Amino acid sequence: MTSLLETEDETLLRDSARGFLSEASPVSALRANRDQGRAFDPALWREMAQMGWTGVLVPEEQGGADMGHRAAGILAEEMGTVLAASPFISTAVIAATALRGSGNGGLEKIASGDAIYAVAVDEGAKHAPLKTALKAEKSGNGFRLSGAKTFVADGASADRVLVLARTAGAAGEADGLTLFDIDATRAGLQRDVTGTVDSRDHARFTFDGLEATGEDVVGELDNGLATLRHGLQAGQAALAAELTGLSGGAYAMTVSYLKERQQFGRTIGSFQALQHRAAHLWSEIEVTASAVINAGRMLDEAPDQATLAVSVAKARATATAKLAVMEGVQMHGGIGMTDEFDMGFFMKRARVGAEWLGDYGYHAAQVAAARGF
Amino acid sequence: MTDEPTELSSFREDIAKWITENCPESLRKRPIDEDSIVWGGRNWTFKHEDQRAWMESAIARGMTAPRWPTTYGGAGLSRAEEKIFREEMTRLKAPSPLESFGLWMLGPALLAFGTEEQKLHFLPQITRGEIRWCQGYSEPGAGSDLASVQTRAEDKGDHWLVNGSKIWTSYADKADWIFALVRTDRDAPKHLGISFMLIDMTSPGVTTKPIRLISGKSPFCETFFDNVKVPKSYGEGIPSQVGEINRGWDVAKHLLTHEREMISGGAQGLLGGRSTGEFLGNLDADTLADPVIRSQAMELEVDTLAFGMTLDRYKDQAQSGRGVGNASAMLKYYGTEINKRRYELLMSASGSEGAEWDSPYGSLAAEWLRTKANSIEGGTSEVMLDIIAKRVLELPSK
Numbered sequence: 001m002t003s004l005l006e007t008e009d010e011t012l013l014r015d016s017a018r019g020f021l022s023e024a025s026p027v028s029a030l031r032a033n034r035d036q037g038r039a040f041d042p043a044l045w046r047e048m049a050q051m052g053w054t055g056v057l058v059p060e061e062q063g064g065a066d067m068g069h070r071a072a073g074i075l076a077e078e079m080g081t082v083l084a085a086s087p088f089i090s091t092a093v094i095a096a097t098a099l100r101g102s103g104n105g106g107l108e109k110i111a112s113g114d115a116i117y118a119v120a121v122d123e124g125a126k127h128a129p130l131k132t133a134l135k136a137e138k139s140g141n142g143f144r145l146s147g148a149k150t151f152v153a154d155g156a157s158a159d160r161v162l163v164l165a166r167t168a169g170a171a172g173e174a175d176g177l178t179l180f181d182i183d184a185t186r187a188g189l190q191r192d193v194t195g196t197v198d199s200r201d202h203a204r205f206t207f208d209g210l211e212a213t214g215e216d217v218v219g220e221l222d223n224g225l226a227t228l229r230h231g232l233q234a235g236q237a238a239l240a241a242e243l244t245g246l247s248g249g250a251y252a253m254t255v256s257y258l259k260e261r262q263q264f265g266r267t268i269g270s271f272q273a274l275q276h277r278a279a280h281l282w283s284e285i286e287v288t289a290s291a292v293i294n295a296g297r298m299l300d301e302a303p304d305q306a307t308l309a310v311s312v313a314k315a316r317a318t319a320t321a322k323l324a325v326m327e328g329v330q331m332h333g334g335i336g337m338t339d340e341f342d343m344g345f346f347m348k349r350a351r352v353g354a355e356w357l358g359d360y361g362y363h364a365a366q367v368a369a370a371r372g373f
Numbered sequence: 374m375t376d377e378p379t380e381l382s383s384f385r386e387d388i389a390k391w392i393t394e395n396c397p398e399s400l401r402k403r404p405i406d407e408d409s410i411v412w413g414g415r416n417w418t419f420k421h422e423d424q425r426a427w428m429e430s431a432i433a434r435g436m437t438a439p440r441w442p443t444t445y446g447g448a449g450l451s452r453a454e455e456k457i458f459r460e461e462m463t464r465l466k467a468p469s470p471l472e473s474f475g476l477w478m479l480g481p482a483l484l485a486f487g488t489e490e491q492k493l494h495f496l497p498q499i500t501r502g503e504i505r506w507c508q509g510y511s512e513p514g515a516g517s518d519l520a521s522v523q524t525r526a527e528d529k530g531d532h533w534l535v536n537g538s539k540i541w542t543s544y545a546d547k548a549d550w551i552f553a554l555v556r557t558d559r560d561a562p563k564h565l566g567i568s569f570m571l572i573d574m575t576s577p578g579v580t581t582k583p584i585r586l587i588s589g590k591s592p593f594c595e596t597f598f599d600n601v602k603v604p605k606s607y608g609e610g611i612p613s614q615v616g617e618i619n620r621g622w623d624v625a626k627h628l629l630t631h632e633r634e635m636i637s638g639g640a641q642g643l644l645g646g647r648s649t650g651e652f653l654g655n656l657d658a659d660t661l662a663d664p665v666i667r668s669q670a671m672e673l674e675v676d677t678l679a680f681g682m683t684l685d686r687y688k689d690q691a692q693s694g695r696g697v698g699n700a701s702a703m704l705k706y707y708g709t710e711i712n713k714r715r716y717e718l719l720m721s722a723s724g725s726e727g728a729e730w731d732s733p734y735g736s737l738a739a740e741w742l743r744t745k746a747n748s749i750e751g752g753t754s755e756v757m758l759d760i761i762a763k764r765v766l767e768l769p770s771k
Binding site: 001003004005046057126234255258259267269270271274275276278280282285287288290291293308312313316319361363364365367368371372373 | 504649667671672676678679685689690693757759763766768769770
């Protein structure tokens with residue numbers, strides 16, 4: 001495998017992403033979005049499209065930049081550092097990866113920024129694709145979809161939805177699942193915004209006999225998990241990268257505060273109790289960063305063997321982000337608790353990111369299975 | 374490996390052939406353990422004649438120190454070639470022909486700080502396994518605060534008069550020479566009065582005493598210097614200290630970085646046959662179903678894998694020439710803490726059987742106890758965190 005060191009191209013990409021986001025989407029932009037009641041800024045999304053970010057995983061023939069998963073991870077990481085909100089992971093990572101190679105026409109619109117995709121998988125409070133019970137019953141030449149999905153990221157903003165439905169078998173089985181690509185405004189789909197702590201767009205979907213045709217099916221009938229799996233893994237790796245960027249952002253704020261804040265006539269960063277905790281946090285971030293890079297490399301170079309790498313990354317990133325935001329609030333003291341200060345935004349996004357696409361336990365169990373116990 | 378450049382893949386073929394032809398079959402069949410290590414030195418006795426043959430073949434080709442220049446007894450390999458050599462050694466189950474503190478520590482220090490004459494004098498004796506070295510850093514009164522060394526070397530004109538004692542000197546009772554930190558200027562600030570001195574262990578006044586640990590027998594010793602006369606020079610251009618007088622701390626710091634990388638790298642090597650997954654996979658279903666053991670095992674596995682990737686990344690960084698610097702403190706801290714966690718888990722997973730000195734799991738209990746020293750030796754975890762806080766995070770001291 002290619003070395004885990006960043007290549008020159010990757011450093012260039014990171015620098016340009018960082019430069020752009022620090023101007024276009026500092027943490028204050030998230031605050032503004034929240035205060036205006038919107039999940040993200042459509043103008044920011046258009047700019048991301050113009051820079052080729054929405055097409056980061058779309059082949060060049062379909063108008064994409066085709067930069068690969070490690071590049072997508074670098075972008076997600078930089079977004080995480082400043083908490084830039086956008087449907088990047090849903091659309092440009094998960095949907096683009098799932099649709100790639102399926103012959104579906106949605107990729108051009110993803111690359112051009114003209115289609116926002118949401119991915120509707122989970123039906124309970126925990127990520128569990130196998131537990132899909134939402135039914136797609138045969139009806140004439142097509143299907144009728146009935147059931148509910150929850151925690152659909154970017155669900156209210158989406159133009160289109162990838163929905164995992166059961167065409168055969170029972171909840172808990174891997175076979176019998178089919179992936180549909182449908183217009184988000186189609187009759188029979190009701191979307192309700194849930195209002196999550198991170199101020200982003202998460203929705204509950206109710207399908208009431210929504211009509212779908214064979215043309216809406218992505219990949220093979222009854223084998224939808226195979227189609228979606230790479231997309232989910234790509235999303236997990238990108239989310240791990242976002243959470244690592246988030247950890248780095250919270251860490252940077254905290255360490256600079258430790259260097260400024262005076263108490264008892266001393267800079268608080270001189271207290272060994274805080275120094276050791278900060279040093280430990282830095283160590284955790286370093287180790288997690290390696291797992292995130294490795295996951296991106298595996299998805300680019302050996303995608304069929306990437307499960308372990310992706311789950312190590314998502315588990316680590318989840319745990320590290322939790323540590324970073326908890327230390328962030330604690331070391332800032334009272335000001336860390338105020339809404340006026342930004343640290344709370346990091347904590348809220350870390351909590352949602354911890355659950356989305358599989359929590360620590362989900363991924364740790366994947367690791368254990370891959371390691372034979 | 375498939376897209377390896379031609380010159381490297383032919384090196385790989387060549388070196389594999391050389392290993393196969395020179396490392397006797399008998400050595401490649403036995404497990405690699407304490408008994409298979411060849412330390413060399415004046416008093417060395419080989420456990421098997423085949424070990425001698427293998428060491429001598431390696432010496433002839435410079436392969437006991439693959440990266441050192443050929444002038445000093447090395448093989449002058451590039452980083453990439455050395456990596457291939459190590460890979461082929463592992464693949465062919467060949468044990469290292471020679472290990473020593475000279476190869477690991479003194480050699481690198483001499484290469485960085487020694488005079489040309491010192492290198493020509495000492496390095497070949499190391500590569501040929503003639504002189505076995507030990508390290509004299511810690512003192513009973515100077516543990517973590519290494520720079521507060523009290524062992525004194527007084528200037529007596531043509532020689533130094535050394536008095537004091539060292540502790541945790543691994544294999545001092547078996548070593549021929551010691552590289553030690555001694556105080557040569559008592560009035561200078563503590564970091565500036567230290568010299569890095571090379572002392573013959575057969576000098577009158579040097580004595581050693583082994584230390585028994587909670588895990589049982591150990592290679593550690595106490596070493597005492599009682600009016601030991603150390604010549605100022607071992608020949609033309611061969612001073613008895615490495616680097617300048619009173620600047621030994623620079624050499625020591627350089628070496629400590631090496632040592633930390635070694636220990637953290639060893640965190641993986643130490644796994645040996647005891648990878649968490651493998652170990653747990655062999656346990657009965659009831660133990661494995663214990664939710665606490667299971668969840669600890671999963672977390673440990675996640676962290677171990679991520680740490681392994683970090684070692685790879687830092688190794689690549691070191692090899693790219695960019696260096697790792699003070700971040701090596703993190704590798705040492707993290708690697709040793711993980712290893713302690715691993716052994717706590719294995720002990721609790723193996724239950725009462727694991728508490729037997731001679732258990733179905735071999736020497737698990739002794740290994741478990743020994744891991745407690747991992748986060749003490751070579752700089753405690755707390756010292757590592759201090760280094761990270763001050764040098765990497767640049768947190769203020771007041």
